Amino acid sequence: MKQHPLCSDCEDKITPMDLPIPSGLKKEWATCESRRQFLGRTGKVLGWAALAGLFGEASLNYRALASGPNLQAGSGINNLGLPHFAPKAKRAIYLFMSGAPPQIDLFDYKPNLAAQFNNDMPASVRGNQQLTGMTAGQARFPIAPAHWPFKQYGQTGTWISDLLPYTARMVDDLTFIKSTNTDAINHEPAIMLMNTGNMNAGKPCLGAWLAYGLGSMNDNLPTFVVLQTKTNPKENNQPVSSRLWSSGFLSSEFAGVGLRSVGDPVLYLQDPAGVDRQTRRKMLDAVEEINRQTLAEVGDPETNSRIAQYEMAYRMQSSVPELTDLSKEPESTWDLYGPEAKEPGTFAYNCLLARRMAERGVRFTQIYKRGWDVHDNVVGNLPVLCGETDRGSYALVTDLKRRGLLDDTLVIWAGEFGRTVYSQGGLSQENYGRDHHPRCFTVWMAGAGVRPGVTYGETDEYSYNVVKDPVHVRDFNATILHCLGIDHNKFAYKFQGLDQKLTSPVPAFVVQGILT
Amino acid sequence: MVRDIALQSGNLLVRQIGGPSVKPYQPPSIWEQVSYPTSDTVHYAQEHGDALHRRSMYTYVKRMAPLPNMDAFDAPTRDTVCTRRQRTDTPLQALITMNDVQWVEAARGLAERVIRAGGSQEQRIDRMGLILLSRVPPPPMAAVLEKSLSEMQKRYAANPKDAHALVSIGEKKPDSSIPEPELAAWAMIASEMLNLDETLNK
Numbered sequence: 001m002k003q004h005p006l007c008s009d010c011e012d013k014i015t016p017m018d019l020p021i022p023s024g025l026k027k028e029w030a031t032c033e034s035r036r037q038f039l040g041r042t043g044k045v046l047g048w049a050a051l052a053g054l055f056g057e058a059s060l061n062y063r064a065l066a067s068g069p070n071l072q073a074g075s076g077i078n079n080l081g082l083p084h085f086a087p088k089a090k091r092a093i094y095l096f097m098s099g100a101p102p103q104i105d106l107f108d109y110k111p112n113l114a115a116q117f118n119n120d121m122p123a124s125v126r127g128n129q130q131l132t133g134m135t136a137g138q139a140r141f142p143i144a145p146a147h148w149p150f151k152q153y154g155q156t157g158t159w160i161s162d163l164l165p166y167t168a169r170m171v172d173d174l175t176f177i178k179s180t181n182t183d184a185i186n187h188e189p190a191i192m193l194m195n196t197g198n199m200n201a202g203k204p205c206l207g208a209w210l211a212y213g214l215g216s217m218n219d220n221l222p223t224f225v226v227l228q229t230k231t232n233p234k235e236n237n238q239p240v241s242s243r244l245w246s247s248g249f250l251s252s253e254f255a256g257v258g259l260r261s262v263g264d265p266v267l268y269l270q271d272p273a274g275v276d277r278q279t280r281r282k283m284l285d286a287v288e289e290i291n292r293q294t295l296a297e298v299g300d301p302e303t304n305s306r307i308a309q310y311e312m313a314y315r316m317q318s319s320v321p322e323l324t325d326l327s328k329e330p331e332s333t334w335d336l337y338g339p340e341a342k343e344p345g346t347f348a349y350n351c352l353l354a355r356r357m358a359e360r361g362v363r364f365t366q367i368y369k370r371g372w373d374v375h376d377n378v379v380g381n382l383p384v385l386c387g388e389t390d391r392g393s394y395a396l397v398t399d400l401k402r403r404g405l406l407d408d409t410l411v412i413w414a415g416e417f418g419r420t421v422y423s424q425g426g427l428s429q430e431n432y433g434r435d436h437h438p439r440c441f442t443v444w445m446a447g448a449g450v451r452p453g454v455t456y457g458e459t460d461e462y463s464y465n466v467v468k469d470p471v472h473v474r475d476f477n478a479t480i481l482h483c484l485g486i487d488h489n490k491f492a493y494k495f496q497g498l499d500q501k502l503t504s505p506v507p508a509f510v511v512q513g514i515l516t
Numbered sequence: 517m518v519r520d521i522a523l524q525s526g527n528l529l530v531r532q533i534g535g536p537s538v539k540p541y542q543p544p545s546i547w548e549q550v551s552y553p554t555s556d557t558v559h560y561a562q563e564h565g566d567a568l569h570r571r572s573m574y575t576y577v578k579r580m581a582p583l584p585n586m587d588a589f590d591a592p593t594r595d596t597v598c599t600r601r602q603r604t605d606t607p608l609q610a611l612i613t614m615n616d617v618q619w620v621e622a623a624r625g626l627a628e629r630v631i632r633a634g635g636s637q638e639q640r641i642d643r644m645g646l647i648l649l650s651r652v653p654p655p656p657m658a659a660v661l662e663k664s665l666s667e668m669q670k671r672y673a674a675n676p677k678d679a680h681a682l683v684s685i686g687e688k689k690p691d692s693s694i695p696e697p698e699l700a701a702w703a704m705i706a707s708e709m710l711n712l713d714e715t716l717n718k
Contacts, residue, residue, distance in 0.1 A: 201595040239552050241580045253606050267543050267584050268611040272620045274682030283708055286664040290657050291713045305605045306713045313610035
């Protein structure tokens with residue numbers, strides 16, 4: 001007679017593993033069972049010491065996972081199973097243009113619009129697109145062609161606005177996506193969606209996922225660094241906050257470490273007055289010795305972690321000043337980045353720091369530049385914004401290329417959405433404004449994993465709707481992960497009963513058309 | 517909690533209940549970097565006196581720019597409900613508990629507290645242990661602290677300027693009845709004890 005399958009005396013030896021249950025659950029059970037088997041084997045002689053040892057080891061493994069993935073000997077694959085395949089890029093630098101640059105004035109060349117100056121945008125183009133409260137009440141939606149001429153550059157003959165003379169020089173190194181689109185029409189949800197794959201705060205951002213999944217490549221600097229560009233008070237600066245570089249439900253050691261643009265790049269980095277380096281070293285030696293006593297006494301692996309983090313803090317006290325000490329940069333650096341790069345907090349300075357961090361093995365660097373929210377006075381504001389960012393972006397890509405770093409570094413340039421073809425507020429020959437537009441915007445990438453000189457996706461003649469090869473934000477993020485050797489579908493973290501992913505829950509697709 | 521323990525052990529904690537939120541020490545340009553220009557909280561105006569030493573729950577919170585020395589310790593962002601606090605351990609936390617004026621001042625306060633209580637060197641170290649660890653430091657721990665103390669005493673006796681600089685940190689005036697080099701040496705021992713895993717983690 002068949003007995004209950006879970007009965008231990010069952011002669012048929014049916015185990016829970018034979019039941020038709022999800023494989024993930026079986027995996028979890030497998031760890032429980034091995035523990036049960038272990039207890040069964042040693043049950044009679046098992047003392048409290050062995051039990052304590054068992055749990056100690058389990059929590060140690062948990063801790064190892066929590067503090068970042070460890071490489072398994074020789075395989076090049078860490079204990080999270082990453083990378084899933086050979087990565088093209090080891091690291092990434094993300095130039096984030098907060099506020100949303102107008103694609104029509106910079107990249108998305110629409111020569112036919114000039115003849116339609118001040119015409120009403122056809123209602124059929126707008127379709128059912130909801131507008132923001134800032135222009136929904138406008139009586140007219142007059143077409144505002146780009147104020148600046150475009151020219152063709154490089155062997156690819158890519159059209160670039162006169163506003164970006166430096167970007168124009170490197171078009172053959174860049175991969176443009178003109179069909180990027182998003183779900184959100186306002187800054188906060190859109191910028192959250194770009195960074196975390198979700199409009200609501202609380203999810204880990206791209207950098208945190210990379211820090212968690214791929215781990216650190218250096219002992220002296222954080223894995224994920226955020227640089228903020230000093231704001232220009234004349235620009236319309238939308239707020240950015242640490243929500244954007246949050247680790248969400250991942251352990252907060254994976255969150256971005258913000259180097260500040262004013263004063264100390266890292267807060268509390270300097271020893272207090274009256275404490276020199278030698279005194280700090282002696283103080284830390286005493287702390288470490290006592291912490292080792294605590295470790296021996298209590299056996300909590302957290303203590304081990306604290307010892308390591310205090311050492312990292314001490315090393316950062318010298319590695320961060322070394323990182324930001326630009327006195328040994330050769331003259332060619334300043335020729336490339338421009339004199340502005342000598343001033344801490346400028347975009348060019350941050351680009352230079354990003355290159356220095358790439359050299360030092362920082363996995364992910366994100367530079368924020370605020371001010372692109374040009375609702376009015378596009379003609380006045382845009383040249384300033386481009387002047388602040390154009391040369392730095394070009395210098396960074398060129399510098400990485402010269403140093404051979406572009407072979408395993410991915411550079412990304414993007415904002416959170418696009419801007420409207422119609423003018424917000426009054427349109428004149430001299431000036432216009434542009435409102436938020438989620439249906440299409442242009443981003444570019446350069447370096448490891450993406451094909452240089454490619455322009456992907458197309459918009460209609462109003463740069464309003466995508467007509468070919470749409471790339472949703474989720475697809476964009478999936479593509480970035482792909483370049484770093486990660487299959488976005490497999491890269492998940494269990495939280496709140498879900499396999500949480502950067503690209504979930506709606507299916508996302510890697511943009512194969514731009515990959516090398 | 518960690519900040520409150522430092523304040524309490526250093527005899528700095530103000531026990532007043534309720535009242536408006538306060539603005540304690542904060543590094544410069546934290547708010548300016550993130551604020552919308554027309555916001556009414558663009559600039560942080562640090563307060564003085566008791567405001568520096570209230571319990572952390574009374575600290576003014578700007579959600580766009582949380583106080584960095586609490587943010588690093590995973591203070592909830594207040595964007596969404598928080599059912600369980602994260603517990604992490606980062607180098608930024610170590611930098612705060614070693615270098616933040618709030619902690620340096622508290623360490624000096626703790627040093628003043630045990631020196632004023634009198635007794636031998638051993639008794640003072642025992643008292644520090646009772647205050648922070650709820651136990652008398654076992655002999656191996658005490659040995660490390662005593663050795664460190666004699667090093668610090670030597671260093672600050674030879675460098676009275678450094679001693680003066682260290683004990684002058686924070687707006688609370690140091691106890692002038694204690695020689696500065698002695699106070700500085702003990703302040704470093706107090707800082708060591710405030711930075712122990714056993715103090716922070718248990």
